[in-house]
Structure formats: structure tokens, C-alpha cells
Amino acid sequence: MKQAVSTTTDAEEILNSLKDDLLVTTEQGVILRATQATAEIYQIPYEKLIGRTVYELESEGIFSPAITPIVLKKKEKVTIVQSTNKGKKLLVTGIPVVDKRGEIHRVVSYSHDVTELLTMKSYLSKMEDEMTRVKDEIQSLKKEHLSADGLIAEDKKMKMTLQMAKQVSDVDVNVLLLGESGVGKSLIAKYIHNLSPRKKKPFIEVNCGAIPQSLFEAEFFGYEAGSFTGANRSGKMGLAELAEGGTLFLDEVGELSLENQVKLLKLIQEKQFYRVGGTKLRKVDFRLLAATNQHLQELVEQKLFREDLYFRLNVVPIHVPSLQERSGDLVPLIYYFLDYFSQKYHRTRELDDAVMEHLITHKWKGNVRELMNLIERLVVTTPSQLISVDNLPESYRSESNSDIVYHLESNSLKEILEKVESKVFQQAKEKFITTTKIAEKLGISQPTAVRKLKKYHID
Missing domain, CATH: 3.40.50.300 (P-loop containing nucleotide triphosphate hydrolases)
Incomplete structure (x- = not known):
């Protein structure tokens, strides 16, 4: 039987038959062997790759960083991410090869194109x-x-x-x-x-x-x-x-x-x-x-x-004006919140005229937020459909409003409040025509709008 003999040509043929990237360098970084895949990755003619040093290729921007000097420094297997001048990202692994004295005399490296993986990682992070x-x-x-x-x-x-x-x-x-x-x-x-x-x-x-x-x-x-x-x-x-x-x-x-x-x-x-x-x-x-x-x-x-x-x-x-500065919005806001919270909590509630008196004459230092919170509280805590003065918190019932001036003439406070409300609905009817639109603009339900128009005989 004849013994098989390996030649340099055989080694190159074996390397070139590999479809993966593979590179062999000396301890000085001179490229001794490479596969065709390596030449294709870096887009350098194969014959111009052999004999060059990785330092030269790195300085020319072909790739960065070179893995050979890193392996020589650490004296162990190293894996890094390498960038090429063509915008690719390579996961490169370098392996030291030692001689009989234990000294590194070759560095073998191989890589995988991970450009798409890194792009996907960045995309997933975003x-x-x-x-x-x-x-x-x-x-x-x-x-x-x-x-x-x-x-x-x-x-x-x-x-x-x-x-x-x-x-x-x-x-x-x-x-x-x-x-x-x-x-x-x-x-x-x-x-x-x-x-x-x-x-x-x-x-x-x-x-x-x-x-x-x-x-x-x-x-x-x-x-x-x-x-x-x-x-x-x-x-x-x-x-x-x-x-x-x-x-x-x-x-x-x-x-x-x-x-x-x-x-x-x-x-x-x-x-x-x-x-x-x-x-x-x-x-x-x-x-x-x-x-x-x-x-x-x-x-x-x-x-x-x-x-x-x-x-x-x-x-x-x-x-943004305070509630006292925009007094014309007080009545519409009261009706809006009353209707809103009645629907939210599935509790139909109406305000007694005396309650309206307290709400209209209150100073509302907390402005719209205070008004909203009070109406919500009344809707939730009042057991009957009609909210009366007794349902108001003590602070709202006992406060003094003696400094507020009224043009009473011969009218009672209830009559004044009704006149104000009547005027609001009269203007709303003239401007918005339909009860649906009136309800929408005043922030009340459509049945409430119909009832108020009927009460004040507004056609």
C-alpha cells in the first residue's frame, strides 16, 4: 500500500474547498493562507491577499480591528466584532497556534457575517x-x-x-x-x-x-x-x-x-x-x-x-381665567358635570333650586376642579334623585355670602336664579335651535334640555 503524501498544493486545494472564511497569519501578521471566501468577504483579489500583513490591511481601512495582534497580546482564543470598509459586521474568532517551545508562531482566524443579526438586534432594541x-x-x-x-x-x-x-x-x-x-x-x-x-x-x-x-x-x-x-x-x-x-x-x-x-x-x-x-x-x-x-x-x-x-x-x-372671571360658564359647567357624573355612576340626579343658589354664589377658590369634585361627590353620596341643601358639605352650607351684591328689586333669590337660567336657555335656543345641540353645548342631557325649555315656555 502506498503512503499518501500531502503537498502545499493539496493544502491550498483543501482550504479553497472550504466555503467558510479562514485566514492563517504568522506572528508578524503576514498572511500565509486564506480561503477564497476570505477574499470575497474583504473584496480583495486572492493573489493580492497572500503575503500582505493584517496591519497593512487595517491601516488601509479594509477591516478594523485586526484580530492577530489581539490574540498575540492575550495569548488565548479571542472573539471580536470586526467592521469592513463595505459596511459589513463580522464575528471574528482568532486562535493561537504554538510551536514546540510553547511560543505562538501562527494565528488562525475565521469569521461569520453578522451584519443582519446586529441590524435585527438594533431594530428589536428600538x-x-x-x-x-x-x-x-x-x-x-x-x-x-x-x-x-x-x-x-x-x-x-x-x-x-x-x-x-x-x-x-x-x-x-x-x-x-x-x-x-x-x-x-x-x-x-x-x-x-x-x-x-x-x-x-x-x-x-x-x-x-x-x-x-x-x-x-x-x-x-x-x-x-x-x-x-x-x-x-x-x-x-x-x-x-x-x-x-x-x-x-x-x-x-x-x-x-x-x-x-x-x-x-x-x-x-x-x-x-x-x-x-x-x-x-x-x-x-x-x-x-x-x-x-x-x-x-x-x-x-x-x-x-x-x-x-x-x-x-x-x-x-x-x-386661563378663573371661574370667577368666567362667571358666564358657571351654570353650563354645573349642568355638564351633573350630567357627566350621573351617566358615569348610573345615578340620575337633579339639583334643588336652593342648591343652585349655593353653587352660583360660592367663590370657587379651587375653580373648575373644585366644582367638578363637589358635583361628583353629590352625585355619589346623595341617596335620592333630588340633591338638596342638606346633601351639601357643611362648609358649603355655612359659608357667608353677605358680600355678594344682588339687584333684588322685588324678586326673591329663587326668582333671580330662574331668570338667569331662563336667559341662558333662551339664548341657547336662539343660537343652537335643536334640543340636541343645546344639550351638547350646555353639557346636559337632551331630556333635561327639553324639560328646562318647557319650564320656561321657550319654543
């Missing part, structure tokens, strides 16, 4: 962030108590406020909503968002006064996994990032500390940020709205609010 954003946005929407449809604007001042809000809705100008607590600044912000080109994107509301100042950065910008003790293991997307493409509404912005004001200013100016514990610069596109019940200009003078941030936020200021 999808994961997007799913987190959508999930958090849904949770935010669930917390909403009333929609922007709850806006009532029969009063001239409120109409002017909504007109200004509508005028600025289609441009990405910063808006600062000013007004007392409970006047409905959040609803105005949602109204602007819903009329804007961004209406199909998220509306993210951030209550700057409700987030502890020490946690504001983590909540607002988000954080990476393991950033601090107690952090979510997978990290968390921040509120600013959730607003991507939509509207970021900063409520009670005057409550921010000076330290957090600096961070907010930087975000507004650059529209980019780092998560807490992160090194990746993230960009975000949003429309900014802010609101406060404080006098920011006074805070600026007291060095409690940054002047540069104030000017950034106060591009278009919009004053």
Missing part, C-alpha cells in the same frame, strides 16, 4: 423602547379624568383663551399657560395638542410638583439598567423620550429646583440628552407646553427661577 413608550402612554391615558371635550366656553374671556390656543396650535411655538390652580390648564394643553399636527402622537403630561426633585432626572430622562440601587433591572424610558413626535406638557413648572431647571433648559435647547447612567446620546422631537399657577417673573427676581428658562418657556403666554 421596538422594545417603542413598546415601552406605548405601554406607558396607555397608562397615562387611563389616568385622565376628563377629556378636552369637557371644555365649556360660553363666557367671552374663556372664548378668547380658546381662540388664542387654537391660533398657536398648528405651529411648534412654546406656550406658557398661566392661571390659578384648578382652572383647567391641563385641558387647554390637551386642546392645543388635539388641534396640532402632532395630535396622533403622544401627549405626555409631567407634573413637576409631584415628582421628588431627587428623582426628577431619572423619571424625566430615564435610566439604564443598574444605574442606582432600586432601579429597574432592564432600565426605564423617561417621560421626555415618551413624548417623541408628540407634545411634552410640563405642569407646575415653577416647582422645579434650580438644578433641574438647568437640565430642562439644556433639553429644550438641544433636544438631546443622556439617560441616567447612560453613555448613548439620545435625540427627541417634541412640542413643548408648560403651565404654572405661580408668578414666574417674581421668582426670577427672587433668583428662584432661571431667567433664560423663563424666556424659553414664555414665548406665547396664555392666561
